[in-house]
Amino acid sequence: MQNIEKTFWTMMNIKFNTPYISGKELYYIAQAVMGGYSAGDGPFGKRCEERLNQLMHIKNSVLLTTSCTSAMEIAALDLNLSSQDEFILPSYTFVSTANAFCLRGAKPIFADIDPLTLNIDLDHVDSLVTSATKALVPVHYAGISCNMDRLMSIGQLANIPIVEDAAQAIGSSYNGQPLGTFGDYAAFSFHETKNIICGEGGALVCKSQKHKEASEVIREKGTNRAQFFRGQVDKYTWTSIGSSYVLSDLSAAFLFAQLENFEEIQQRRMAVYNYYAEHLAILEEKGLAKLPHIPDYNCHNGHIFYLLLEDLDTRQRLISFLKDKGIMSVFHYVPLHSSPMGESFGYKKGMLPITEKVSDTLLRLPLCSAYDEEVAQLVSGSILEFFGINKSA
Numbered sequence: 084m085q086n087i088e089k090t091f092w093t094m095m096n097i098k099f100n101t102p103y104i105s106g107k108e109l110y111y112i113a114q115a116v117m118g119g120y121s122a123g124d125g126p127f128g129k130r131c132e133e134r135l136n137q138l139m140h141i142k143n144s145v146l147l148t149t150s151c152t153s154a155m156e157i158a159a160l161d162l163n164l165s166s167q168d169e170f171i172l173p174s175y176t177f178v179s180t181a182n183a184f185c186l187r188g189a190k191p192i193f194a195d196i197d198p199l200t201l202n203i204d205l206d207h208v209d210s211l212v213t214s215a216t217k218a219l220v221p222v223h224y225a226g227i228s229c230n231m232d233r234l235m236s237i238g239q240l241a242n243i244p245i246v247e248d249a250a251q252a253i254g255s256s257y258n259g260q261p262l263g264t265f266g267d268y269a270a271f272s273f274h275e276t277k278n279i280i281c282g283e284g285g286a287l288v289c290k291s292q293k294h295k296e297a298s299e300v301i302r303e304k305g306t307n308r309a310q311f312f313r314g315q316v317d318k319y320t321w322t323s324i325g326s327s328y329v330l331s332d333l334s335a336a337f338l339f340a341q342l343e344n345f346e347e348i349q350q351r352r353m354a355v356y357n358y359y360a361e362h363l364a365i366l367e368e369k370g371l372a373k374l375p376h377i378p379d380y381n382c383h384n385g386h387i388f389y390l391l392l393e394d395l396d397t398r399q400r401l402i403s404f405l406k407d408k409g410i411m412s413v414f415h416y417v418p419l420h421s422s423p424m425g426e427s428f429g430y431k432k433g434m435l436p437i438t439e440k441v442s443d444t445l446l447r448l449p450l451c452s453a454y455d456e457e458v459a460q461l462v463s464g465s466i467l468e469f470f471g472i473n474k475s476a
């Protein structure tokens with residue numbers, strides 16, 4: 084199957100992302116079906132949770148969920164947020180970072196981002212904390228984090244829980260500690276555009292066992308079903324509010340195959356990322372574009388390779404130039420504060436200048452584990468051509 088796609092690439096039809104099948108994905112799905120268990124919290128789900136605990140050097144802290152969005156919804160439910168409460172997040176993020184908490188009625192307080200890491204600006208966060216702040220929600224954009232020591236101390240000083248949006252951060256670390264193990268809660272995504280995939284899926288990591296047990300009940304429609312099956316209680320009954328957030332074992336079977344090949348999948352992705360970083364560095368040297376900045380404290384997972392271009396016009400021209408060559412590149416994100424929902428909370432364009440500038444000028448290049456250096460060469464060659472740079476020079 085992947086060979087057929089390869090013929091398309093040589094005709095230059097390079098999609099932004101192509102799901103990578105690493106080995107036993109379909110075999111394990113067949114096993115789940117033949118094994119007669121396909122609902123949630125089954126044998127493959129357990130194996131995935133174990134593997135994720137292992138990868139993050141934590142014990143018994145991971146719950147698989149139907150998505151990163153639902154993992155954050157569980158955190159918001161467990162935090163008991165209400166309409167009196169505020170939470171601080173970057174405006175430069177995916178809608179779920181806000182929605183999960185807005186569903187509880189809480190008010191989003193948008194912070195700007197740091198122009199180097201594109202992560203939440205901690206000076207700004209500091210100035211936004213009030214007695215109504217009930218959660219800090221950092222996003223590890225592109226698998227790179229803000230200064231977690233400083234963020235943690237802001238949280239601790241004001242006694243505010245931290246929920247890491249670690250959707251993009253599997254395999255990344257800060258000073259050697261895996262991202263997703265800092266906050267009271269962390270949410271990962273296995274959506275098909277992420278590093279490790281299962282179509283749609285996610286995971287919640289809880290720092291304390293108390294929160295993990297409560298989250299397990301919320302995840303299972305507000306029932307103590309999981310405890311019942313472990314023989315810890317003698318009835319299975321309704322014990323809190325909750326919803327349906329357990330990942331099907333069919334999806335977990337696919338996910339487990341990916342997790343088994345975690346290192347290989349990451350290496351493949353990093354090879355493409357590193358090719359871009361090396362061959363496009365000349366753009367930064369010539370002052371034509373900025374490349375991702377990786378702080379010394381981060382070890383990253385190559386989730387996103389982006390260029391920060393001169394202005395909106397250059398970005399749009401480069402998108403069409405690449406499109407004409409059959410290469411799909413995409414921008415990221417429409418800032419939440421200037422969206423119709425953001426405006427309904429009293430925000431407007433002009434309030435968060437760095438977010439707005441990045442949103443206008445950032446371009447994401449095709450990147451996934453299904454690609455190799457050949458693809459990276461075609462893409463970077465076309466970009467250099469756009470800027471009139473002779474590759475052999």
Ligand SMILES: *Cc1c(COP(=O)(O)O)cnc(C)c1O
Binds near residue numbers: 153
């Ligand atoms: C992908 C993503 C999400 C949503 O993940 P789902 O699993 O699709 O719910 C949330 N936040 C960020 C930063 C993401 O990149």
